[in-house]
Amino acid sequence: xxxxxxxxxxxxxxxxxxxxxxxxxxxxxxxxxxxxxxxxxxxxxxxxxxxxxxxxxxxxxxxxxxxxxxxxxxxxxxxxxxxxxxxxxxxxxxxxxxxxxxxxxxxxxxxxxxxxxxxxxxxxxxxxxxxxxxxxxxxxxxxxxxxxxxxxxxxxxxxxxxxxxxxxxxxxxxxxxxxxxxxxxxxxxxxxxxxxxxxxxxxxxxxxxxxxxxxxxxxxxxxxxxxxxxxxxxxxxxxxxxxxxxxxxxxxxxxxxxxxxxxxxxxxxxxxxxxxxxxxxxxxxxxxxxxxxxxxxxxxxxxxxxxxxxxxxxxxxxxxxxxxxxxxxxxxxxxxx
Amino acid sequence: xxxxxxxxxxxxxxxxxxxxxxxxxxxxxxxxxxxxxxxxxxxxxxxxxxxxxxxxxxxxxxxxxxxxxxxxxxxxxxxxxxxxxxxxxxxxxxxxxxxxxxxxxxxxxxxxxxxxxxxxxxxxxxxxxxxxxxxxxxxxxxxxxxxxxxxxxxxxxxxxxxxxxxxxxxxxxxxxxxxxxxxxxxxxxxxxxxxxxxxxxxxxxxxxxxxxxxxxxxxxxxxxxxxxxxxxxxxxxxxxxxxxxxxxxxxxxxxxxxxxxxxxxxxxxxxxxxxxxxxxxxxxxxxxxxxxxxxxxxxxxxxxxxxxxxxxxxxxxxxxxxxxxxxxxxxxxxxxx
Numbered sequence: 298x299x300x301x302x303x304x305x306x307x308x309x310x311x312x313x314x315x316x317x318x319x320x321x322x323x324x325x326x327x328x329x330x331x332x333x334x335x336x337x338x339x340x341x342x343x344x345x346x347x348x349x350x351x352x353x354x355x356x357x358x359x360x361x362x363x364x365x366x367x368x369x370x371x372x373x374x375x376x377x378x379x380x381x382x383x384x385x386x387x388x389x390x391x392x393x394x395x396x397x398x399x400x401x402x403x404x405x406x407x408x409x410x411x412x413x414x415x416x417x418x419x420x421x422x423x424x425x426x427x428x429x430x431x432x433x434x435x436x437x438x439x440x441x442x443x444x445x446x447x448x449x450x451x452x453x454x455x456x457x458x459x460x461x462x463x464x465x466x467x468x469x470x471x472x473x474x475x476x477x478x479x480x481x482x483x484x485x486x487x488x489x490x491x492x493x494x495x496x497x498x499x500x501x502x503x504x505x506x507x508x509x510x511x512x513x514x515x516x517x518x519x520x521x522x523x524x525x526x527x528x529x530x531x532x533x534x535x536x537x538x539x540x541x542x543x544x545x546x547x548x549x550x551x552x553x554x555x556x557x558x559x560x561x562x563x564x565x566x567x568x569x570x571x572x573x574x575x576x577x578x579x580x581x582x583x584x585x586x587x588x589x590x591x592x593x594x595x596x597x598x599x600x601x602x603x604x605x606x607x608x609x610x611x612x613x614x615x616x617x618x619x620x621x622x623x624x625x626x627x628x629x630x631x632x633x634x
Numbered sequence: 635x636x637x638x639x640x641x642x643x644x645x646x647x648x649x650x651x652x653x654x655x656x657x658x659x660x661x662x663x664x665x666x667x668x669x670x671x672x673x674x675x676x677x678x679x680x681x682x683x684x685x686x687x688x689x690x691x692x693x694x695x696x697x698x699x700x701x702x703x704x705x706x707x708x709x710x711x712x713x714x715x716x717x718x719x720x721x722x723x724x725x726x727x728x729x730x731x732x733x734x735x736x737x738x739x740x741x742x743x744x745x746x747x748x749x750x751x752x753x754x755x756x757x758x759x760x761x762x763x764x765x766x767x768x769x770x771x772x773x774x775x776x777x778x779x780x781x782x783x784x785x786x787x788x789x790x791x792x793x794x795x796x797x798x799x800x801x802x803x804x805x806x807x808x809x810x811x812x813x814x815x816x817x818x819x820x821x822x823x824x825x826x827x828x829x830x831x832x833x834x835x836x837x838x839x840x841x842x843x844x845x846x847x848x849x850x851x852x853x854x855x856x857x858x859x860x861x862x863x864x865x866x867x868x869x870x871x872x873x874x875x876x877x878x879x880x881x882x883x884x885x886x887x888x889x890x891x892x893x894x895x896x897x898x899x900x901x902x903x904x905x906x907x908x909x910x911x912x913x914x915x916x917x918x919x920x921x922x923x924x925x926x927x928x929x930x931x932x933x934x935x936x937x938x939x940x941x942x943x944x945x946x947x948x949x950x951x952x953x954x955x956x957x958x959x960x961x962x963x964x965x966x967x968x969x970x971x
Contacts, residue, residue, distance in 0.1 A: 300735060300736050300737065301732075301733045301734060301735055301736060302730045302731070302732060302733065302734040302735075302736065302739065302764055303732060303764070304732055304764050304766065305764075306730070306762065306764050307730070307762060307763045307764030307765075313762065316762065317760075317762075320736075320739065320740060320743055321726075321743065321760060321762075324740075324743045324744055324746070324747035325726070325743070325746070325747055325750070325756075325757040325760070326747075327756045327757070327758060329723075329756060329758040329759075330756070330757065330758050330759065330760070336759065337723070337758040337759040339722075339723065339758065341681050341683070341722065341782055342679075342680060342681030342682075342782060343679060343680055343681065344678050344679030344680065344681040345679075346678070346683075346780075348723060348725065348758060348759055348780060349725070349759050350725035350726070350727045350759055350760065350761050350776070350778055351727065351761045352727040352728070352729050352761055352763045352776060353763075354729060354763045354765050354769075354770075356769075385676075385678065386666075386674070386676065386685060388685060388686070388687035388778045389658075389662070389687070390687045390688065390689040390727075390776045390778070391689070392689050392691060392729075392774055393639045393643070393644070394639070395638075395639060395640065395641055396638045396639065397638060397639040398637060398638055398639075399637050399638060399639065399657075400637065402639065402657065403657060403661075406657055406658065406661045406662070407661055409661070409662070410661035410662055410663075413662070419662075419664045419666060419667070420662040420664070420667065421664060421666040421667050421674040421676065421685060422666075422667065422673065422674040422685050422686050422687055422778075423654075423658060423662070423667070423687065424687050424688045424689055424776075425643065425644055425650065425653065425654075425658075426644045426689045426690075426691045426774075426969075427639055427640070427641050427642075427643050427644030427968065428644075428691050428771065428968070428969055429641065429968060429969070431768075432691075432693075432770070432771040432969075433691075433769070433770045433771065433774070434765065434769040434770065437729055437763075437770070437774065439687070439689060439727045439761075439776035439778075441687055441725045441727070441759075441776075441778030443683075443685060443780065445678055445679060631764065631765070631766060632763075632765055632766070632769075
């Protein structure tokens with residue numbers, strides 16, 4: 298068991314973290330990778346750039362709210378946006394299964410194009426491989442992205458300005474992507490169906506930055522959910538995180554499904570959600586700006602950075618108790634993104 | 635048949651070209667992509683950069699001369715080098731099959747690291763996905779690369795300076811990669827085994843540029859072989875290409891296997907070979923420099939740019955005849971890279 302790859306290695310949780318530390322950092326040892334940010338930030342010839350990559354293997358490839366093409370553009374755009382960068386260019390690497398319908402490919406490529414236009418970026422280089430039937434599942438997409446970063450935002454990706462008193466904000470309901478994928482896969486019916494939240498967060502981030510919001514950290518919530526992001530953020534730092542359960546925006550359908558399946562909404566995957574850490578005085582203006590966007594209608598304050606319990610994430614439960622939030626241990630739902 | 639993806643769509647030949655034109659260019663319509671260079675070149679904040687991507691699905695993943703990890707680094711480094719850029723940074727996107735041996739993954743990651751060091755680049759961002767057993771074949775790797783380009787080399791990737799009288803050079807034996815993969819797959823035995831030529835071409839290109847060789851065009855020879863590269867290079871241009879069959883460096887084993895299987899060496903895949911178009915007076919110095927490298931020991935003049943037969947590639951055969959060289963029509967060997 299321990300000497301082969303398990304689904305949990307792709308979960309974005311503890312096993313992924315161990316694989317990164319024990320294997321990738323061991324061999325690809327360099328200061329930029331070691332930061333383990335969503336984007337790697339470097340300077341070249343006076344320009345400061347952000348660079349990131351993600352592969353997308355979501356199953357099913359078409360789901361309520363989007364498809365693998367939309368996901369592949371939004372996901373990488375969001376990784377750039379989270380570093381404070383303006384996304385500029387994307388690459389597109391497709392692996393196709395022999396026999397894949399060209400009409401489906403056209404739908405996916407059209408989605409990619411549409412999302413790229415919305416995000417104001419261009420797909421400028423690509424590659425297509427075809428493998429024999431049965432050697433991959435329909436289509437896998439890799440996108441890598443390049444963005445440009447203003448020096449005044451360079452502190453964001455490392456969370457260097459995070460300090461006690463900072464406010465935590467999420468831009469809406471947690472878990473929509475995972476609920477939508479699970480419902481599509483298991484053929485579950487809701488009275489009010491949940492669509493994936495897959496969306497480009499660049500417009501809302503751009504508005505926040507332009508609006509003068511003092512952002513100390515941003516991270517999109519994908520595999521591993523908000524728990525994993527907060528846990529990574531606080532790890533080995535001199536501050537703690539306190540989150541109020543009652544303030545977390547969670548849909549009734551999500552809560553219900555979690556109770557049914559024994560899932561924890563803190564670990565549900567999202568594809569258009571982010572957690573924002575802002576200076577205390579920026580919290581009000583930030584939420585006001587976010588409420589002006591479809592991707593931020595349900596933005597809410599969910600917690601605060603504390604000087605107590607450094608390195609830890611604590612959830613203040615509805616019933617008055619406190620529990621420590623750790624990273625996802627195994628895997629919740631494979632091929633979620 | 636016509637409305638699904640076929641193996642030939644991934645061949646690097648005519649079907650790949652049609653897919654790019656009819657689908658990708660239709661939707662991802664932008665001037666940078668339209669150039670269809672191996673790397674896309676753009677300027678940002680005064681820096682001129684090259685950006686490229688490739689996915690690697692080679693089967694078997696370990697083969698004489700290398701493995702999928704070495705291939706994934708060299709291939710993308712070479713795409714950058716061919717534009718005249720100095721490769722700087724790579725991303726690494728892995729898709730792993732559940733149950734893949736961790737020891738094999740370590741070997742692959744170690745190869746990637748070793749090749750990155752040889753090429754003087756850093757792998758600064760990555761992503762790992764795991765899919766269920768049977769949903770991909772062992773491991774697929776995507777790498778995207780960023781390089782920096784001096785303005786004086788900016789003409790190279792578009793072949794803007796190519797003119798009649800320019801000399802064509804290849805850096806060694808054609809087809810080693812395809813022969814090695816085929817032999818590994820079919821369990822063929824040679825008296826003198828052929829290893830894949832997979833190698834980073836950045837060092838030799840760097841020496842050529844630093845040595846003042848007036849390079850008008852470079853392209854690495856991968857899927858589709860030298861035929862496809864020359865054909866693409868000449869397409870819609872006001873020059874022709876004349877290649878002498880007798881001057882092409884081809885191993886006896888390769889020639890023999892081609893005769894046995896009915897393959898044409900012009901279409902064999904390589905992973906450490908390039909064609910170089912240089913000003914006439916640079917041909918001698920170029921070959922001299924190349925002979926100083928392991929990757930250039932068998933460098934040879936193979937042809938010339940002509941003012942006659944514009945847009946066409948002609949092969950002067952050993953027997954005195956002439957034939958038109960077209961692009962690969964179907965697919966020769968799937969999952970070659």
